[in-house]
Every structure is written in structure tokens, then in C-alpha cells.
Amino acid sequence: MKMKTLAAMALGATMAAAPAMAELVIPDLSYRTGPYAAGGAPFSDGYQDYFALLNARDGGIGGEPVRIVECETGYNTEKGVECYESTKGEGALIYQPLSTGITYQLIPKATADQIPIHTMGYGRTSAANGEVFNWVFNYPANYWDAASVAVNYLLEENSGDLSGKKIALVYHNSAYGKEPIRTLEALSEMHGFELSQLAVDHPGQEQKSQWLQIRRERPDYVLMWGWGVMNQVAVQEAANIGFPMENFIGNWWAGAEHDVTPAGEAANGYKSLNMNRVVDYPVLAEIQSLVHDAGNAAGDGSNLGSVLYVRGMYAAMLAAEAIAKAQEIHGVSDVTPAMVRDGMAALEITEARMAEMGMAGIGPEFAVSCQNHGGSGQGLVQQWNASAGVWEPLTDFISPDKSVIEPLIAEDSAAFASENNITPGCL
Amino acid sequence: MSADFLYGIEVVINGLMAGVLYALVALGFVLIFKASGIFNYAQGVMALFAALTLVGIMEGQVPFSHLINAIFGTSIHHFGWEVPALFAIFLTVLVMIVFAWAVQQFVFRHLVGQEPIILFMATIGLAYFLEGVGDLMWGSDIKTLALGLPQGGSIWVEEATAGLGGDDFYGFFIDKLDMVATVVAIILVISLIAFAQYTKQGRAMRAVADDHQAALSVGISLNFIWVLVWSLAGIVAMVAGIMWGAKSGVQFSLSLIALKALPVLMLGGFTSIPGAIVGGLIIGVGEKLFEYTIGAPYLGGATENWFAYMLALIFLVFRPQGLFGEKIIERV
Numbered sequence: 176m177k178m179k180t181l182a183a184m185a186l187g188a189t190m191a192a193a194p195a196m197a198e199l200v201i202p203d204l205s206y207r208t209g210p211y212a213a214g215g216a217p218f219s220d221g222y223q224d225y226f227a228l229l230n231a232r233d234g235g236i237g238g239e240p241v242r243i244v245e246c247e248t249g250y251n252t253e254k255g256v257e258c259y260e261s262t263k264g265e266g267a268l269i270y271q272p273l274s275t276g277i278t279y280q281l282i283p284k285a286t287a288d289q290i291p292i293h294t295m296g297y298g299r300t301s302a303a304n305g306e307v308f309n310w311v312f313n314y315p316a317n318y319w320d321a322a323s324v325a326v327n328y329l330l331e332e333n334s335g336d337l338s339g340k341k342i343a344l345v346y347h348n349s350a351y352g353k354e355p356i357r358t359l360e361a362l363s364e365m366h367g368f369e370l371s372q373l374a375v376d377h378p379g380q381e382q383k384s385q386w387l388q389i390r391r392e393r394p395d396y397v398l399m400w401g402w403g404v405m406n407q408v409a410v411q412e413a414a415n416i417g418f419p420m421e422n423f424i425g426n427w428w429a430g431a432e433h434d435v436t437p438a439g440e441a442a443n444g445y446k447s448l449n450m451n452r453v454v455d456y457p458v459l460a461e462i463q464s465l466v467h468d469a470g471n472a473a474g475d476g477s478n479l480g481s482v483l484y485v486r487g488m489y490a491a492m493l494a495a496e497a498i499a500k501a502q503e504i505h506g507v508s509d510v511t512p513a514m515v516r517d518g519m520a521a522l523e524i525t526e527a528r529m530a531e532m533g534m535a536g537i538g539p540e541f542a543v544s545c546q547n548h549g550g551s552g553q554g555l556v557q558q559w560n561a562s563a564g565v566w567e568p569l570t571d572f573i574s575p576d577k578s579v580i581e582p583l584i585a586e587d588s589a590a591f592a593s594e595n596n597i598t599p600g601c602l
Numbered sequence: 603m604s605a606d607f608l609y610g611i612e613v614v615i616n617g618l619m620a621g622v623l624y625a626l627v628a629l630g631f632v633l634i635f636k637a638s639g640i641f642n643y644a645q646g647v648m649a650l651f652a653a654l655t656l657v658g659i660m661e662g663q664v665p666f667s668h669l670i671n672a673i674f675g676t677s678i679h680h681f682g683w684e685v686p687a688l689f690a691i692f693l694t695v696l697v698m699i700v701f702a703w704a705v706q707q708f709v710f711r712h713l714v715g716q717e718p719i720i721l722f723m724a725t726i727g728l729a730y731f732l733e734g735v736g737d738l739m740w741g742s743d744i745k746t747l748a749l750g751l752p753q754g755g756s757i758w759v760e761e762a763t764a765g766l767g768g769d770d771f772y773g774f775f776i777d778k779l780d781m782v783a784t785v786v787a788i789i790l791v792i793s794l795i796a797f798a799q800y801t802k803q804g805r806a807m808r809a810v811a812d813d814h815q816a817a818l819s820v821g822i823s824l825n826f827i828w829v830l831v832w833s834l835a836g837i838v839a840m841v842a843g844i845m846w847g848a849k850s851g852v853q854f855s856l857s858l859i860a861l862k863a864l865p866v867l868m869l870g871g872f873t874s875i876p877g878a879i880v881g882g883l884i885i886g887v888g889e890k891l892f893e894y895t896i897g898a899p900y901l902g903g904a905t906e907n908w909f910a911y912m913l914a915l916i917f918l919v920f921r922p923q924g925l926f927g928e929k930i931i932e933r934v
Binding site: 208210385 | 668
């Protein structure tokens with residue numbers, strides 16, 4: 176009897192521990208605690224809620240339910256790697272590390288484990304070269320695209336001529352913050368503007384020196400590569416010195432609601448890039464009714480429709496479309512990570528498809544290939560309307576200058592290939 | 603006068619103002635270390651917790667609402683009322699006093715006589731515990747501190763000084779919030795000194811700081827004094843949290859302001875209130891002036907953090923007890 180009970184318990188435990196066979200497992204490396212939680216929570220809510228919508232509305236993707244495995248990284252690289260190691264055994268199909276630091280650590284690991292990584296608008300820029308980074312994708316745009324989009328926007332604003340203009344880059348003094356420097360230096364030479372660089376040390380709570388320097392030097396425009404508290408302080412300091420907000424442009428990680436609300440009305444007119452358009456999409460109403468009202472929201476529901484929520488939802492949509500593509504290519508619904516990689520490499524996002532999904536115009540149209548894992552690189556400019564409390568899209572999607580970026584990507588990825596004995600080629 | 607020279611003066615003035623903000627954080631460390639010999643690693647988190655509590659009370663937020671909703675499936679967030687700023691500050695002070703009592707009752711009362719390193723470790727645990735409790739109580743989103751504190755450069759100062767230089771000089775920039783912080787810090791320090799000098803509890807606090815056993819032998823309750831000191835440190839943390847939170851919003855990065863206080867303590871000494879003030883001013887001016895003259899033009903900028911520690915290290919080599927710290931002589 177005793178043996179029977181033990182055997183039954185062991186069987187039960189095994190069944191509980193074993194991953195369910197017909198499930199699409201998607202880890203969510205989130206950060207809902209710590210100094211960067213304000214950015215991590217809405218992204219994660221959007222990411223999870225979209226998959227919950229697919230489960231509730233369509234029964235998952237291609238008939239297979241999606242199972243989210245959330246792991247808290249605290250935006251800490253070591254914890255992020257631990258999360259990867261602890262979740263990959265669940266049958267993880269695709270990782271969205273949501274941190275450049277974690278991405279750099281996961282590139283060799285995920286490549287060895289043959290699990291695709293999607294780093295949307297962050298991570299290693301030269302991963303856009305799919306022949307070197309077979310398992311890493313950074314569509315629809317990367318940091319270097321962002322720098323070029325910002326300059327192209329300023330060119331538009333100045334009738335195509337930036338010669339003699341002064342542009343200051345205020346950046347987080349980290350690998351992330353330094354990413355746009357090479358591109359901006361190349362663009363500075365090409366267009367004849369004067370580029371000054373102002374580094375801000377982590378975490379960025381004290382920026383008086385940098386903004387006094389900006390007040391002294393009076394640049395025409397300030398670009399910002401910030402994250403976390405650095406963004407809120409920078410917006411406040413810019414307002415303090417009376418810098419014209421419409422000439423202050425953050426990148427897409429410096430353009431969420433919480434980046435501007437602490438400064439109140441003073442933040443009105445501040446601009447930022449965005450890789451996805453934020454408007455009231457029909458899909459948000461579906462999420463409200465089928466996920467939130469059903470009590471299945473990932474968070475408390477307060478982030479629905481915010482900039483980073485929509486970005487998380489957009490990332491989930493791109494992952495879901497890649498899985499659907501993989502199912503189509505391989506003719507099976509229960510896909511493996513390698514099949515999802517194939518789906519990502521053959522992904523095509525069209526305006527018609529986005530409209531069909533209830534998010535028309537959320538991102539640019541783009542097609543991924545074996546060679547190009549970076550997408551179109553397009554981004555738009557949005558502006559903060561403080562009285563209405565919303566980010567308003569100011570432009571349509573703007574293309575980057577690929578003639579500047581592609582040689583930089585080729586150079587950097589070739590160096591990576593040589594350091595890691597990789598022979599470039601398609602899988 | 604040349605614009606460069608005038609801008610140098612501007613940097614010094616702003617360095618002094620920044621130094622006041624650093625000193626505000628350092629004061630809390632000094633109070634606790636002086637009275638109990640504990641280096642309170644949780645001081646930065648106390649500033650965060652106090653500021654979170656202040657905003658939560660002002661906005662009528664239900665504490666632990668996320669937890670309550672998760673357990674009971676409810677959807678409550680706010681009580682539906684707003685509390686006036688001054689009353690909210692008063693309630694926050696009460697919360698910090700309760701926190702001080704709880705820390706004493708549940709942690710340090712059980713660690714009497716332990717090595718300083720054990721007490722330090724306990725404060726590390728306390729810091730992470732308090733950060734987690736703050737998150738559970740008030741949520742992790744960034745909150746706006748609507749105390750109506752003035753922000754932005756003083757136009758009056760800018761216009762009054764614009765004529766001192768040529769066309770390249772735009773007048774001195776002085777942030778109105780920094781001016782308020784300076785006045786608040788002055789009032790706070792005078793109040794603390796007056797409390798320590800002229801009240802019975804203050805004198806008892808000084809007696810404990812001088813010699814625990816002697817204070818105990820004349821009937822002073824160590825337990826009461828330590829609750830008092832932690833309460834005062836909590837109030838100082840709240841003031842620091844308000845001033846820093848007004849700049850960036852109240853968010854979890856606030857706990858990192860403690861990093862700004864460490865070089866101030868190394869320089870000013872761990873046991874001196876005037877030391878914290880003077881140390882803060884020296885660090886503030888030193889780091890800003892170094893960034894202006896050498897860091898930004900020659901070293902690529904972002905030198906302030908490491909320069910502050912380097913400056914403190916130099917002082918430490920020549921005067922280990924800090925500028926105003928008590929020299930410890932142990933006779934064998």
C-alpha cells in the first residue's frame with residue numbers, strides 16, 4: 176500500500192514537473208521590481224496580455240495554446256542569465272531579453288542551445304547581419320537606425336541642411352548609451368553638423384554639470400540615449416535651464432509616459448523616437464474585454480495602451496507571427512525553437528496583416544531574410560502633450576540612412592565573426 | 603570678467619547646492635552611527651520608503667493594494683480622498699517613527715553586543731526588506747511628488763547677473779529647488795543641533811553617543827534613545843527623499859542616492875553633523891569643478907562619481923577619521 180502511494184505520488188510529481196507536450200512555451204524575462212520596474216512592468220504586461228488574448232480568442236497560435244513562463248530579472252544581467260538557464264528546459268521557443276546587457280550574455284548561449292533571440296530596438300546592433308548572428312534578430316530597428324532616423328528627422332526640419340548646426344548627445348555612460356556615437360560621428364561628417372557628447376554616469380540622478388554645459392554651449396538640438404531615472408532627471412533639467420523642449424529628442428527608450436510625467440507641464444513638447452506607433456488600436460479593446468475583464472491581465476490593468484505596453488504587445492505580435500510562419504513552413508503546429516528561427520527569418524509584416532490584427536500602422540512594413548535580421552530600421556517621432564497626458568505621433572515612419580549603417584554593421588559583425596571563428600552563412 | 607571665469611563661479615555655486623543635497627543624505631548616516639555605532643546601509647532605502655509613503659498618503663493610495671487584489675480578486679487602488687501635503691508629511695513622520703520602533707524592537711534589540719560587522723549586515727538585510735515592503739505597499743511605478751516646490755532656474759538671479767560678462771555670458775543659473783533645499787537643510791541642521799543641545803532627550807542622545815555604559819549607569823534608556831535616533835534619521839531621510847524625489851519623481855532609484863553620501867561621510871567623518879555639511883559642500887564643489895575644468899574637456903566627462911570617491915580617499919589617507927570625526931586612540 177505504502178509503495179503504491181509512493182509510486183502514485185512519484186507519477187503525479189513527474190507529470191506535474193514535465194512540460195505539457197502541446198504547448199508553445201514563451202519565457203518572459205521581465206523586471207517588475209527595482210529601479211527600472213517602471214519601464215519593465217508595462218512592457219511585460221503588453222507582452223503577456225497579447226498571448227493571453229490569442230489563447231482566449233483563437234485558442235493560441237495555430238491551435239496550440241501559449242504558456243508564458245515569467246522570470247524576474249530585475250534588469251540585472253546575472254539574474255537574466257539565471258532566468259535563461261532556468262527556463263530554457265521548459266521548451267522555450269523564443270527569448271526577448273529586454274536588456275542589452277542580458278542580450279550580450281545570451282548571444283553565445285542561445286546560439287549554442289539553438290534558441291532564437293529577438294532584441295527589438297536594443298541589444299547588439301550588428302546582429303542585424305543574419306549570416307553571422309544566425310539565432311539573433313533585432314527587427315524592426317536597432318540603435319544605429321535610431322540615430323540615423325533622428326538625424327534624418329532633423330534634416331527634414333531644416334530643409335535638408337544641418338551644416339553648422341550644433342547637436343549634443345546626452346548619453347548613459349554605458350555600452351547602451353555609447354551605441355549611437357559611431358553612427359552620429361559618421362553622420363556629423365556627412366552632414367556637417369557639430370556633435371558634442373555628454374556622458375551621464377549611472378544611474379543619472381545628478382546631471383547638473385551636463386545641463387550647465389548645454390546652457391553654456393547652446394546647442395541647436397539635444398539627443399538623448401537614456402534609461403531609467405536618467406530620463407526623468409534630464410527632462411526636468413532641460414526644463415530648468417529653459418532648453419526648448421521641441422528641440423530635445425530622446426531615443427525610443429526615453430519616450431514613455433513615466434519619463435515625462437514627473438516634470439509636469441514643463442515637459443510639454445519633448446520629443447522622442449518610437450519604433451511603433453501608439454494610438455488607440457482595436458486590439459486594445461479586445462484585450463480589455465477578453466483578457467482584463469476576464470481577470471487574466473498580467474498586471475493590474477493600469478498600463479493598457481501606454482507606450483511601453485503597446486511596445487510589449489507589438490513584440491508579442493511579432494513573436495506570434497514568427498511562430499505562425501514556422502507552423503506554415505514546417506506544416507506542424509507544435510514547433511521547435513529551430514523551426515521558430517526559420518519563421519523569424521521568413522517573417523513578413525505587411526500593412527494589410529497589421530490591419531487584420533487590429534493594429535493597423537503599429538509598425539513599419541518589413542521583411543526579414545537570412546541575411547537581414549534587422550528589418551526596415553524605420554522609426555517615427557512622437558511628441559509629449561502634457562495637458563492631454565499623451566504621446567502623439569508627429570511623423571510617419573522615417574527611414575534610416577542605410578548607406579551609413581550597413582558598412583558599420585558589416586564591419587562590426589565581421590569583427591565578431593573573426594573573434595568567434597564563425598564562418599558567415601545562412602542556416 | 604571673462605565668461606569662462608564667471609561660468610567657473612556658476613559651477614562652484616551649483617556645486618555648493620548639490621553638496622547640500624548630498625549632505626542631507628549623509629546626515630541620516632551620521633545620526634545613527636554617532637549614537638549606536640551602526641553604519642546604516644538602509645539609509646538610502648529609508649529615503650525612498652519615506653517618499654513613497656508621503657506620496658501614497660497624499661494620493662490616498664490603499665497600501666498593499668496589489669497584494670490585496672491578488673489574494674482576494676478585488677480591484678481596489680485608492681480610498682478616493684487626497685490628504686493635504688502638511689498633514690501627509692506629519693503622517694509620514696509617524697510612519698517613520700513606527701518603523702524606527704519596529705527596527706529596534708525586532709532587529710537591533712536582539713543584536714546588542716554583537717560585532718559592528720554583524721550590525722552592518724543586519725542593515726543590509728533591512729535595506730532589501732524595506733525595498734520589498736515599499737514595492738508591495740505602494741507599487742513600483744514612478745510617482746509625482748506634488749508638493750508645489752518651485753523648480754527651474756531663477757530668472758531674477760539670471761537677469762541680475764547677466765551684465766557681469768560679455769555676450770557669451772547668460773547670467774548665473776541657480777535652480778530654485780536647490781535654493782529651497784539649502785534653506786530646508788539649514789533649518790534641519792539648526793533644529794538638530796538645538797535638539798541635541800537644549801532638550802533633555804537631546805542631551806541623553808549625546809550622552810549615549812559619548813559612552814553607552816556611562817549613559818546606562820545614570821538611568822538613560824538605550825532602547826528609547828536608539829528609537830529616537832532612528833526616528834530622527836527617518837525624518838532626515840524623508841526630507842532627502844522629498845528633495846531628490848522632486849527632481850526625478852519618486853521611484854526606486856532614489857535608494858541609490860546613498861552612493862552620493864558615502865564620499866561625504868568618508869571626508870566629513872561618520873560622527874559629525876557639521877562634518878556631513880562641510881563634507882557635502884567640498885564633494886559637491888570638488889566634483890563639479892573637476893568635471894568643468896578637466897573631466898568634460900579632457901577625459902570625456904562623467905567623472906563626478908569616481909572623482910568624489912577619489913577626493914574622499916585622499917582625505918582618508920591623511921585623516922582617517924575624516925575632517926571632523928573623532929580620532930580613536932586605542933591604548934594597549
